[in-house]
Amino acid sequence: MSVDTLADLLGGEMTPAALQEAAQLAAGLSDGEIVGLVERLSAARACVLLQTLDERRALAVFEALDAAHQAVLVDTLGEDAATDLFVAMDPDDRVSLLDELSPDLAEHFLAQLDPRERGLTSLVLGSPRQSIGRRMSPEVVSVPVTDTVDQALGRVRLRLHDAETVYTLPVVDESGVLVGVLGLRRLLATAPETPVADVMRPAESGVVTEDAERTARRFLDRKLLGMPIVDADRRLVGIVTVDDALAITEEADSQDVARQGGTEALRRPYLSTAVGDLVRSRIVWLLVLAVSAALTVQVLEIFEATLTEVVVLALFIPLLTGTGGNTGNQAATTITRALALGDVTPRDISRVLLREARVGALLGAVLGSLAFLIAGVIYGPQIGLVIGLTLLSVCTIAATVGGAMPIIAQKLRADPAVFSNPFISTFTDATGLVVYFLIARAVLHL
Amino acid sequence: MSVDTLADLLGGEMTPAALQEAAQLAAGLSDGEIVGLVERLSAARACVLLQTLDERRALAVFEALDAAHQAVLVDTLGEDAATDLFVAMDPDDRVSLLDELSPDLAEHFLAQLDPRERGLTSLVLGSPRQSIGRRMSPEVVSVPVTDTVDQALGRVRLRLHDAETVYTLPVVDESGVLVGVLGLRRLLATAPETPVADVMRPAESGVVTEDAERTARRFLDRKLLGMPIVDADRRLVGIVTVDDALAITEEADSQDVARQGGTEALRRPYLSTAVGDLVRSRIVWLLVLAVSAALTVQVLEIFEATLTEVVVLALFIPLLTGTGGNTGNQAATTITRALALGDVTPRDISRVLLREARVGALLGAVLGSLAFLIAGVIYGPQIGLVIGLTLLSVCTIAATVGGAMPIIAQKLRADPAVFSNPFISTFTDATGLVVYFLIARAVLHL
Incomplete structure (x- = not known):
């Protein structure tokens, strides 16, 4: 298997020829295989591997790691490479990483963001620790309740490149209060001139200050693809997606399992601890x-x-x-x-x-x-x-x-x-x- | 809380007036709340509750239960009501239920299906137990690799009402072999005349005979929304979605946790055992x-x-x-x-x-x-x-x-x-x- 070959190669001395071979082997693996490999390597070896990947791939692999593991790699990667990754991350992933860094380093990283990204990140950073607000994405496509189906589809088209998801669309009134939710599939199946108000469903939503684990379990229990998050006045502030909910429950499960066995949960994968x-x-x-x-x-x-x-x-x-x-x-x-x-x-x-x-x-x-x-x-x-x-x-x-x-x-x-x-x-x-x-x-x- | 009121009401004698009140209370609850309540009631009380719901709702609640729990309710519901639910279920959920029923009863239920539904169900039934084929949905929208983006969107529109998902679209060649996958979001973001072959990604897929738990874990690990399932010749036969993957891993986790504690996993919720x-x-x-x-x-x-x-x-x-x-x-x-x-x-x-x-x-x-x-x-x-x-x-x-x-x-x-x-x-x-x-x-x- 080429994963094992690559693992063996990274275990040896990193000559330029070996680096080139590693890059070639990595190119033939899926993102998931690379993530699995990074989780089994020491920090130094993992950084060598990350540096053989192209930019898009390095980001995808890095984002798939636990925040505590990311923080260890940031220390090893060096400032420039780490800053590039940080700036390119999604706002919610960025905040999880910031929580793991020293205050000085966190501030330095925040200063590298452009004003829009910094604003989005601050929105998430403003929620209490352990709350679902810390894990939501502020990049949500909302649909005014006065729209027609056709207008709503137009909004979706404008946000295809940056929104966290376009499959679950929160519907809001003129003051931004969440009044319902609409799936993209339902939108496509409805005549264009139909008012959104006629086809939306009652929204299953979470409050920004609510406990992250409880919200994530409810999310998965109800088999949702996305859940709108609202503030105390029920105004829409973000959205949580399946991958967020899964990451939250996986962390919580690891902690529960560890406790049941009478240990503290490991903050990094076993072999790299x-x-x-x-x-x-x-x-x-x-x-x-x-x-x-x-x-x-x-x-x-x-x-x-x-x-x-x-x-x-x-x-x-x-x-x-x-x-x-x-x-x-x-x-x-x-x-x-x-x-x-x-x-x-x-x-x-x-x-x-x-x-x-x-x-x-x-x-x-x-x-x-x-x-x-x-x-x-x-x-x-x-x-x-x-x-x-x-x-x-x-x-x-x-x-x-x-x-x-x-x-x-x-x-x-x-x-x-x-x-x-x-x-x-x-x-x-x-x-x-x-x-x-x-x-x-x-x-x-x- | 109205859930508790309803639970108390169902605990008492079921006069026609009480039944009507129960129906009203149930109408004010979300599907999730009703499911939670059914899981805490005896079979007889749960069936009374199911019968107070309208048809669509009863189906949604019934489908959300574990297959072993469904089988107990089928015995209590009586043949007519049970057949109605069975016929309306998705093919994959239907097969999980069939596995829990006596061979006679299973055959009787199968005979009630129209030929198309029976065909879909048999396809799933044909896969080995414990395999992912048993849990997939055969109602998949596939896109020929020779299509343009516009043609592909046309196919999606035709299947909005019956397909398991339209967010993950497997791409196949002329002999039905899986050659890639395309997200609906990507499709919407691409110019209509673009060939599908130019925008599809390599597919993360599963083989129909593969172990269900292993496939489901890979699915969740890679944060997918849908995973095409292929036969031994890599021909597309179905699709697995997040809710399937979650149900499979939840069952497996329950079993693991039980084993770790030195017990067999319960086949029904604790309080109804x-x-x-x-x-x-x-x-x-x-x-x-x-x-x-x-x-x-x-x-x-x-x-x-x-x-x-x-x-x-x-x-x-x-x-x-x-x-x-x-x-x-x-x-x-x-x-x-x-x-x-x-x-x-x-x-x-x-x-x-x-x-x-x-x-x-x-x-x-x-x-x-x-x-x-x-x-x-x-x-x-x-x-x-x-x-x-x-x-x-x-x-x-x-x-x-x-x-x-x-x-x-x-x-x-x-x-x-x-x-x-x-x-x-x-x-x-x-x-x-x-x-x-x-x-x-x-x-x-x-």
Whole structure:
């Protein structure tokens, strides 16, 4: 494959001949393949690759990268090449990049823009961080509600070269207030003299200050191609398109997945992240979890006398804590996903808790009965009873707590994934041990 | 909120007056709000709601549901109402639903279609399950490469009412082979007499038998609006649009997330799934994990003499296994995500293993040193040394194994998430305990 050949070539020394060969190989690849390659190379190699591309292509590839990755490349590219790319970017992509740069560098770049581009960029920069306004494009084709279909088509023709999209056309009244939306397809299918007011649909719109992730999920849920963005007075200020919505949800998903696994999300693709940064993304959570796990040492110390008396109880500790953790994770994963898809809302908390308690009890009953039989045969009926009863209780508690955590997080306006799976495991470990030894003491009369 | 009012109304008795009120309330809601409500209702209530909607709306809402959910509603709706919906659906949505129905019912429904619709449906039905051909729309507008821009626009106008999309136009030669693609925007921006051959771009296309998920991810990665689908001879057979690609990846993500949490994905929204089905989605994995966890009981039994001699060793079991599990999960989560995003490929396995071993050793060094100091002060330097060395080894092993698992799964052409986090925890539990007691025996000279 020529992607691999190019990767190998870029790994070696960059003689003029090698550069020329690299340029030829790159010319034979699609934009997507080049992007994939850039994401796997170190910053220095990635910049060499970008410089072998023609201007249009370098821009397309650069715009396809995450902003944090772009910022790293800007440092390596050198000022002139970086400024050329920056000036040519779309206003919304430009703002995402600016957010990642030092204030000095951001100001320097902004000063290079012509007044019109600077105005468009400032419009986007003016919206709060994390808001959809930061991700919208101000280059929107709006259609006055007094237009005919023919006049509207005329406006579209004038903006074919610079607008973000011409497939979703917001319709506005004389004061710029959004009153509807019209697809280009519908426009083409309608007689030219028809008033726009007769064919427009109610607009699914977003407010400029609204949370970017929530708006993007709504966008994708409704299967839109474009969503008009309005200010507090419902005046049209921009538009969001599918690629924006996808970029926003992909970032959010990466963060959720990372949290669930107990790490911080990486800001750059894995192979181009330094080992030190990988360690940093994990050490904090690992320490927090280890400190919480120290709680289990304390719990066991309280029951040390029981343990010394019946050492066989120690054999089941990992089995019991493991099963509790697994049950809790199952519940947490299911509910976190249901929240993300909108299948469950925080309003449903009592229904969810009731269901999870029942599911946990049923799972615990199955596992507990089996454990009672098996452990009973091997270690005697008393030990069998202790293990069986503990599994029943632990599964019920773990499923209920695991199901509740993501909803509680959402109620507290935190990310449902903040109570990550490792966190739930650690919590159920400590609780499960207390339950275990209390049951053991009662059954074994210790 | 009127959504909640409607939900409460549907929860009560359905008198004719209540039905009329429900219809009025529903008329004031957006399609998206109705879909959200249907996903939270039992099948019987959902059908009552669907029947209060006008025909166009009922279809739009029904088409927005997952196929498995549609199939449940078909059973409840009754034959006549279900047939009306089925006949009005798009061919690709129809096929997804057919896959969920009994063969008898599927045949009955197919017999209700007129010959043209039956032909289109069969075309989609003919592709293998899991392939992109099953999800494409055969209603595609193709442009002969010999057309001028004006002629192409004429073809678009003829298909404005039935085509799946008119924004991405595949260009074909005289034998129907795909030779390029043209956006409607580009078409409108070009002089009418220009030959299509001069303005078309190379097409990013998919092959009808290709895996649906892989194709959909490529689609979204390249930020396309439509992707032509071709047969083995590169003849155009259909088109995939953004909504198809999103539906495919959402299903796949739900499955991945569920697997990572050690459950089967739910086939219906959480609140409309019966408790028994929730138990079934979890019990298999939980049993498998519990049986694997029985391994830890065996391991501890081998070292029971050591445990009896130094009971204090038991206190650290949950801490050590927990930390190993967490470190393994961090690595597995990171690599699974990197694989999904294409940042890492199976070809990179040696680079990944080397990085994860280094990351794990660094994490283990930090945690181990802390544990050595703290446990050393409380339980004496020898115990401190045992705990510290164990953490160092366990973290290194867990990170390496956790990073390797998803790649190995992918190499075996299995889902990277099949080695779920609970699986990795269970594996590292057993390994960690062996390491722990071996180190303890060596340090404590037992």
